[in-house]
Amino acid sequence: MREPVHFIPIATTVIALLFARVVFGRYRERGGTHLLWWSVGILLYGVGTLTESLVTLFGWNAVVFKAWYISGALLGGAPLAQGTVYLLLKRRTADRLTRVLLPYIGIAAACVILSPINHALVEPHRLTGAVFEWQWVRLFSPFINTYAFIFLVGGAALSAVRFYRRADTHHRFVGNVLIAVGALLPGIGGMATRMGHTEVLYVMEFIGIILIWAGYRWNIKTPKAGRSDQLAATT
Secondary structure, three states: OOOOHHHHHHHHHHHHHHHHHHHHHHHHHHHHHHHHHHHHHHHHHHHHHHHHHHHHHHHOOOHHHHHHHHHHHOOOOOHHHHHHHHHHHHHHHHHHHHHHHHHHHHHHHHHHHHEEEOHHHOOOOOOOHEEOOOHHHHHOOHHHHHHHHHHHHHHHHHHHHHHHHHHHHHHHHHHHHHHHHHHHHHHHHHHHOOOOOOOHHHHHHHHHHHHHHHHHHHHHHOOOOOOOOOOOOOO
């Protein structure tokens, strides 16, 4: 049975697509591999909530379900984190991490696609990884989510601490706090999904993308020389 909370991903999708367009526009103006990764990450965030929207509107579908799992559990935070990697670390190190991360995600996605579905556990308007016959495919996501947490949430939190000490960059302190919290919320929602509470994920994704965009706006509120276009952790 569909409830009002099931329609939240529709709004989240619209917000994410608009946000991705803004960040990609900044990438086209300024360049920067980190901005490209961030725009892709926000776009994939929207793809994940789009699949949730499709299930709400049209019912459960195996292709849509697997697209949801890949775009959310495997790609929900990784591209955003990788953008932060390219901002914080040396290019050579970031490239090496990319060469590890992408094949890992590719293998995980292939396993998700190949896994049979236990249709006895399918709910018409609700998504959950419990329907996989190969439950071990769900073991891929903790590594990716930990990676995203370290670089996206951790990087933003570290930057917030650094900017807090400087009166002229207080707006970036606020921005990075918002980003850190916003990036953390979908992870909390993902854990709730594992326990059967998918609706919590819908709410957390919606609040999360709003906070991340608000943080982005705070970070570019007063442009400074250098990297004023920070989305996550900044120098």
